[in-house]
């Protein structure tokens with residue numbers, strides 16, 4: 115097997131930025147600050163099974179010390195790592211109702227950061243993979259003024275970079291800054307993210323579908339037909355598909371990126387906009403999937419083209435191998451007619 119280049123995340127980001135002669139290095143420094151927050155969160159996530167954290171605010175660990183809920187801890191850590199770098203003018207987090215201003219004594223930058231500090235947090239207590247998701251835009255309001263809600267409410271196609279970190283059997287960071295999606299694995303003893311997959315290409319068609327099938331009763335008829343179709347036997351189209359559903363979007367998306375197939379969190383009769391958040395979860399993941407040659411849709415159109423109306427807006431998502439997403443869209447369309 116060909117050996118990968120020995121490449122740290124830091125060096126990769128700098129090399130990527132050098133491809134753009136107009137770049138100032140600010141985005142590189144921003145991503146590098148983010149990776150430091152990821153390392154600290156990873157450390158805390160790994161300790162979750164050792165001490166009696168178990169994810170609940172107000173609990174006490176074995177030493178009788180009160181501990182923060184892990185998702186609040188991750189939120190605070192990201193804020194503290196990112197507020198003073200001078201790269202950002204505003205942030206928004208899935209854990210906070212309103213936009214987060216940069217404290218006035220820090221320098222303001224030209225970027226906007228949105229994040230889901232700890233996605234899949236219902237899985238923490240079972241030692242199942244969870245993750246952090248981030249999305250970066252350039253501000254649209256004038257420089258050197260505090261960022262606003264308008265800076266945050268941009269369509270996903272305007273993201274300049276996006277990524278996620280999966281805290282799993284190892285900690286893996288995947289990012290794109292527009293040209294390709296790249297994966298790095300944390301080497302814990304030296305504390306560095308090392309390149310593990312460069313320029314990932316998602317298979318054009320997969321063999322796995324990923325959805326919470328317990329909601330079957332509430333689905334759109336087109337979706338029911340599509341899932342039944344995937345379960346039928348047909349050697350020519352590689353069916354039946356297998357099903358895998360972790361219930362942590364980052365982990366389900368990471369597998370989809372590497373193995374192909376389709377991840378779905380649809381709208382249904384109880385949740386007409388689905389469950390997952392456009393700004394914190396779906397847009398960044400859609401940017402990564404597209405950078406790897408995949409597709410991400412709300413069932414009808416390209417997810418990255420949705421113009422958001424509110425920070426915590428939910429959206430149905432279907433993301434993965436291009437042929438699988440196109441087929442799903444066709445099933446949904448056929449039932450509309």
Ligand code: AHM
Pocket residue numbers: 232233234235236326361362363364379389
């Ligand atoms: P969270 O933001 O509260 O962690 O919820 C998001 C998670 C996603 O990671 C995952 O895809 C989805 O919720 C699973 O939801 P469900 O339990 O309804 O299948």
Ligand code: MG
Pocket residue numbers: 208230232233234395
């Ligand atoms: Mg989430």
